[in-house]
Amino acid sequence: MTCGTGVELPFLIRPENTARYEDGEVLILDRRVYPFEVKFVRCKGYRDVAEAIRDMVTQSGGPPFCAGYGMAQAAREARGRSSEGILEELERAAKCLIDTRPTNNGIILMTEKMLDVGRNAVRNGHDVENALVQAVNAEFEARHKxxxxxxxxxxxxxxxxxxxxxxxxxxxxxxxxxxxxxxxxxxxxxxxxxxxxxxxxxxxxxxxxxxxxxxxxxxxxxxxxxxxxxxxxxxxxxxxxxxxxxxxxxxxxxxxxxxxxxxxxxxxxxxxxxxxxxxxxxxxxxxxxxxxxxxxxxxxxxxxxxxxxxxxxxxxxxxxxxxxxxxxxxxxxxxxxxxxxxxx
Missing domain, CATH: 3.40.50.10470 (Translation initiation factor eif-2b; domain 2)
Known part of the structure; x- marks a missing residue:
């Protein structure tokens, strides 16, 4: 996006360069090595996302979005289980992600919001993983506004x-x-x-x-x-x-x-x-x-x-x-x- 002066939003603030969700995996820009190297850490499950957050792969406003996508991974992992089983996995994932960096309130707010999205999806018989991915994508747009x-x-x-x-x-x-x-x-x-x-x-x-x-x-x-x-x-x-x-x-x-x-x-x-x-x-x-x-x-x-x-x-x-x-x-x-x- 470009402002009236012709200046674009910088690389770091663009959603795709914070984190993205691809076929059940979360790709996180490794801010530990940027700008000397543009590298994405690939997380196969929410525990990997938690480890990436803990290890400072992403910081500041990045962890909440990574945690949100991690919640989608938890839903994917729980696919095929009962409604109770899916909710248990989501709650387990939320605790795991919140515990990574307890001072960062954004992680807490995002995971709590995604828990609500997941509960509503389960209640209404919707695809929980998809509902969570779409909710995180909407959060990126909300961040821009x-x-x-x-x-x-x-x-x-x-x-x-x-x-x-x-x-x-x-x-x-x-x-x-x-x-x-x-x-x-x-x-x-x-x-x-x-x-x-x-x-x-x-x-x-x-x-x-x-x-x-x-x-x-x-x-x-x-x-x-x-x-x-x-x-x-x-x-x-x-x-x-x-x-x-x-x-x-x-x-x-x-x-x-x-x-x-x-x-x-x-x-x-x-x-x-x-x-x-x-x-x-x-x-x-x-x-x-x-x-x-x-x-x-x-x-x-x-x-x-x-x-x-x-x-x-x-x-x-x-x-x-x-x-x-x-x-x-x-x-x-x-x-x-x-x-x-x-x-x-």
Whole structure:
């Protein structure tokens, strides 16, 4: 799809380059090696999908769609069983997929939605696998429409000439915000923190923004405060794996320290999300994933730390509402202190 400026949505955000369903198999773009290599991991069953999500083959907004297709695989696996047997397999698959990355609320919401689709298909005697595949495909279309709405709201916060800092890979939030801003004729430059240890900022965000024609500079994770002190950053944007009802932003580790720096230097911090989690009143109600400590001792397959040292890897941190300027959603831009308004 192309906007009025002739700029297309970047490779990474196109549905077929997130995941696709082919003859009972789920093909997932391996974001661990992109953009150096365009490779798809082929998953033959939902347990393979779960392993791919756990192993960071896909991140950010990718896992929910992969999990959705994984639910279709569960239905395929249960074909020929009784209605009760099919539902049991779907529930088993949902738990398996949700358990992969418990902080990512999108996986939970997608699998719960697909469970409802599966139950309705069983109840009405429809092909459960097909119903689930079609439902996931519809979710991709809904993401596009929701992304455009988020982009309209995000672009309203940008001025011509802004220099935007991004941390990690905010997926459709930052892409559609830039997409709409370009339609409005705004000129932007971008900085991307590299985002160790998987370098999502250096590889994914930077690639997508360059793909859209944005002048983009990659910086190390310990540079943002210095750039802010020199007046080089106008706005700070991130995604959010979860926003709680008290306005806390749970996102990629490192978000909190940049937000504190932004607050000190008067740089607005905006977080994209599809809506706050009504089941999480505070950050204490969210499980913060801790990954294999060995992962922080390596980068792109190369050990980067002395073999004498150990690692520690909380995958996410919590930024309290006091350091958040606003939450950008499809329904508008909200103060972090008025999250309840999103649902009213």
């Amino acid at each position: 929701r992304g455009l709405a988020i982009g309209e709201n995000g672009a309203s916060l940008l001025r011509d000439g802004d220099s935007v800092l991004n941390h990690c890979w905010a997926e459709s939030g930052i892409v559609y915000t830039v997409y709409v801003a370009l339609q409005q004729g705004k000129r932007l430059t971008a900085y991307c923190s590299e985002t160790r240890p998987y370098l999502q900022g250096a590889r994914l965000t930077a690639d997508a923004l360059c793909d859209m024609g944005i002048e983009t500079t990659v910086i190390t994770d310990n540079m943002p405060a210095y750039l802010m002190s020199r007046g080089m950053i106008s706005k700070f944007f991130t995604g959010a794996d979860r926003v709680t009802m008290d306005g806390s932003v749970i996102n990629k580790i490192g978000t909190f320290q940049i937000a504190v720096s932004a607050h000190y230097f008067g740089v607005p911090f905006f977080a994209f999300c599809d809506g706050p989690d009504p089941k999480a009143p505070t950050a204490a109600d969210v499980v913060i994933e801790e990954r294999d400590p060995n992962e922080v001792l390596h980068c792109l397959g190369q050990r980067t730390a002395t073999p004498l040292a150990k690692g520690y890897y909380p995958a996410f941190d919590v930024t309290p509402a006091e350091f958040v300027s606003a939450i950008v959603t499809d329904r508008g831009v909200f103060s972090p202190y008025s999250m309840v308004s999103y649902w009213q």
